[in-house]
Amino acid sequence: MQPKPTLPYPLAFALSPCAQLIADADGVIVAANQAACRLLGAGEAALCGTRCAPLPANANERALGGGLRLIVLEPECAAASAGLPMSVGKSVLELIAHGAPLPRVLTALAQGIERANPEVRASILLLARDNRHLLLGAAPSLPDFYNEAVHGLAIGDGVGACGTAAARGERVIVEDIASHPYWAPYTALARAADLAACWSEPVVNPAGKVLGTFALYHARPASPTEADIAAITEAAHLASVAIERSRTLEAMQLSDLILRASSEAMLVMDEARRIQTVNPAFTTLTGYPESEAVGLDARVLRGPSNRPERIDMVEAELRAKGRWQGEFWLATREGAEFPARLTLDSVAHGSHTHTVAIFSDFSQKKAAERAIWQQANHDNLTGLPNRRHLLDRLARQITASAGRLAVLFVDLDHFKNVNDSQGHGAGDALLVEAGRRLLSCVRAGDMVARIGGDEFVVLVAEADKVQAGRLAERILDALCRPFVLNGEACHISASVGVALHDTFAGVDAETLLGQADLAMYAAKQQGRNSAHFYVDALQQAALERSQMLRELRDALRRQAFTLVYQPVVELATGRIRKAEALLRWQNDAGEPVSPDRFIPLAEEAGLMPEIGEWVLQQAAKQAARWRRLDPGFVVSVNVSPVQFRRERSSVPLTETIASLSGIAVEITEGVLLDADPAVQTQLLRLRDAGVEVAIDDFGTGYSSLAYLQKFDIDSLKIDRRFVQHLHLSGVDLALCEAVIVMAHKLGLSVVAEGIECEAQRALLARAGCDYGQGFLFSPGVPADALTAQLVAGRAAETSSAP
Numbered sequence: 001m002q003p004k005p006t007l008p009y010p011l012a013f014a015l016s017p018c019a020q021l022i023a024d025a026d027g028v029i030v031a032a033n034q035a036a037c038r039l040l041g042a043g044e045a046a047l048c049g050t051r052c053a054p055l056p057a058n059a060n061e062r063a064l065g066g067g068l069r070l071i072v073l074e075p076e077c078a079a080a081s082a083g084l085p086m087s088v089g090k091s092v093l094e095l096i097a098h099g100a101p102l103p104r105v106l107t108a109l110a111q112g113i114e115r116a117n118p119e120v121r122a123s124i125l126l127l128a129r130d131n132r133h134l135l136l137g138a139a140p141s142l143p144d145f146y147n148e149a150v151h152g153l154a155i156g157d158g159v160g161a162c163g164t165a166a167a168r169g170e171r172v173i174v175e176d177i178a179s180h181p182y183w184a185p186y187t188a189l190a191r192a193a194d195l196a197a198c199w200s201e202p203v204v205n206p207a208g209k210v211l212g213t214f215a216l217y218h219a220r221p222a223s224p225t226e227a228d229i230a231a232i233t234e235a236a237h238l239a240s241v242a243i244e245r246s247r248t249l250e251a252m253q254l255s256d257l258i259l260r261a262s263s264e265a266m267l268v269m270d271e272a273r274r275i276q277t278v279n280p281a282f283t284t285l286t287g288y289p290e291s292e293a294v295g296l297d298a299r300v301l302r303g304p305s306n307r308p309e310r311i312d313m314v315e316a317e318l319r320a321k322g323r324w325q326g327e328f329w330l331a332t333r334e335g336a337e338f339p340a341r342l343t344l345d346s347v348a349h350g351s352h353t354h355t356v357a358i359f360s361d362f363s364q365k366k367a368a369e370r371a372i373w374q375q376a377n378h379d380n381l382t383g384l385p386n387r388r389h390l391l392d393r394l395a396r397q398i399t400a401s402a403g404r405l406a407v408l409f410v411d412l413d414h415f416k417n418v419n420d421s422q423g424h425g426a427g428d429a430l431l432v433e434a435g436r437r438l439l440s441c442v443r444a445g446d447m448v449a450r451i452g453g454d455e456f457v458v459l460v461a462e463a464d465k466v467q468a469g470r471l472a473e474r475i476l477d478a479l480c481r482p483f484v485l486n487g488e489a490c491h492i493s494a495s496v497g498v499a500l501h502d503t504f505a506g507v508d509a510e511t512l513l514g515q516a517d518l519a520m521y522a523a524k525q526q527g528r529n530s531a532h533f534y535v536d537a538l539q540q541a542a543l544e545r546s547q548m549l550r551e552l553r554d555a556l557r558r559q560a561f562t563l564v565y566q567p568v569v570e571l572a573t574g575r576i577r578k579a580e581a582l583l584r585w586q587n588d589a590g591e592p593v594s595p596d597r598f599i600p601l602a603e604e605a606g607l608m609p610e611i612g613e614w615v616l617q618q619a620a621k622q623a624a625r626w627r628r629l630d631p632g633f634v635v636s637v638n639v640s641p642v643q644f645r646r647e648r649s650s651v652p653l654t655e656t657i658a659s660l661s662g663i664a665v666e667i668t669e670g671v672l673l674d675a676d677p678a679v680q681t682q683l684l685r686l687r688d689a690g691v692e693v694a695i696d697d698f699g700t701g702y703s704s705l706a707y708l709q710k711f712d713i714d715s716l717k718i719d720r721r722f723v724q725h726l727h728l729s730g731v732d733l734a735l736c737e738a739v740i741v742m743a744h745k746l747g748l749s750v751v752a753e754g755i756e757c758e759a760q761r762a763l764l765a766r767a768g769c770d771y772g773q774g775f776l777f778s779p780g781v782p783a784d785a786l787t788a789q790l791v792a793g794r795a796a797e798t799s800s801a802p
Contacts, residue, residue: 018073021047022071092242096242106137125150125213135151137239146189162215166212196218211239211244264360275298303329303338306328385449391509391513408468415454469498495530545601565780568751570770580637581637603640612639623661623662639667668697717751727759
């Protein structure tokens, strides 16, 4: 097939509204313009190579030189186009071919028509992007006020000639503006602009989409001739070409601007994976300059870390779906790899398919994701996995371990003492070192997690009871070794709870961890520094504790506690001088619950400060009644250590107690040794307020004589364990005598607890003990019963008086 001939005005031929063919000397078609393709219903590729004979009767032709001839299939179109001089079409097409700005092209078209026919004034309006309004394109001979009024005109049926033509997509001829209903709202405007007739042609693209309007105005009413219709038709066609070409150029320029300005690297490659174009971000990211990248095989950008099967998957999905998006390793010009977020799109271009690749360096985002994951799954202090990570790993291992799995719950004993005495910095250092020691006890594949405070969990796969027990022993030994904090040796221990998944198969991660926690709690109860395996009885005990705690909270809300009072007797006279307030509680079943059970639970649950306040208030009221019988009578109240650590307890312990005469406070030796500044501050407030303070269970702890003086302690209470086995030559008697002598030397009084027989009372009285309490005198009794005892004692004293 002969190549397409070179024409003097190729664009004029291609875009002419007249159907035109170019044939060689043998009558074989070598070129066809758009109008001919539309008329014959075939594309140029299908027409070229076929013979054009026989020609229609109305066709005419002329020689072009070189054996070629131009065949015009619609001579009436050529004749009609006499209304639009060839010079106008030629100049407009040349402007379009050279990429002149659209306003310049449209103005040239309007002016060319006006020069050819001085009686008309041309106007070209463009349909706005919203497809609802017309904007001024070119109207060089219309007055400015008219153009300003028309600019932004809303299209619609009956809205002038141009608004109607744009809305309908068809030609609108208004021969007399003054009388036409379409122009009724605009007659004054038209009269001011000296406009009497308007012929408007919609400007449409080949797909039939309206782009605007082309209109000719007359100063007098006028009807268009066939030549006029041909002129506005061809002018509208040329305007369509100019608008489409301008928008195509704008789109291309915008695309190129986006390509150049994008922060993401872009490249286009052909079917052979040869790079066709790249943007500056591509050069920045890969190091390949554009001059070197174009023509390069894009596969050199693949990083070696991509597995072959992944590359095959990407290629297959791109072929099947035309798009692939995901993470992919790419390589720079120097060979350095980086993770990229890559998007591949197949784009059809004529008979070929190109691939557009857009990618960005994913390194920083992946690093940020790793940091976020690290923060979400690890403890910030120790770097160990946290509870979330532990439970995730535990759940996966439960599925995969076939039952052989051990969870060890490790709680550091007395860690709070380290924090309080040496500061949180030392406490943090201890936790970090404890984590290291735990890691040294396990295998590389095992997990050590810190799940909060001083609690750690060790997760061991493929471990039976014997192996778990040995690991627990190693952990206890490791944590018993001294920790060096602030240059000093610090000793702690640990309590370890062990739960085995093979023993309790079928449980989930949360349940297994809870079982280990219960076992740890049991280890603490049996004396700390020990390990305990989970058994079902622990679960039952936990349920009972939970039930008791619910009932205890309800009792606190309803103030369903009671107080009994045990007399404290002056051993020298036998008179009741004091009483100790003892808290009692019955559960929902009406059964009395031992204080040894519910008070530790209340302390653990944080209920003791509120309960303690209630006890103080009730005891103070009762003390006021008894002091009317005996002005020197005192009621002592046990104050829990946790009450000293709660700021809210400062009111009942200092202000309230100081304002209520007849109340004494009993504390344990451990409170004196508590290094918490808040505790010491509370004790000093009690001393300064003149409140009587007694040390309960003296001799069972680690009291210091210096503390007895510092806090101005008033009395000591000898623990019942030293009283129970008193006899004349026993060690317990010697200890009691030593305490009594020491206390008296320090100006303190002494109370012996647990006196149950006359022999014990006599020995203690002979040793100089000041007071005694116990079942020999009276158990704890209700306030009314103790009142009766006080009244009876006073009556006896009165009757025996001389």
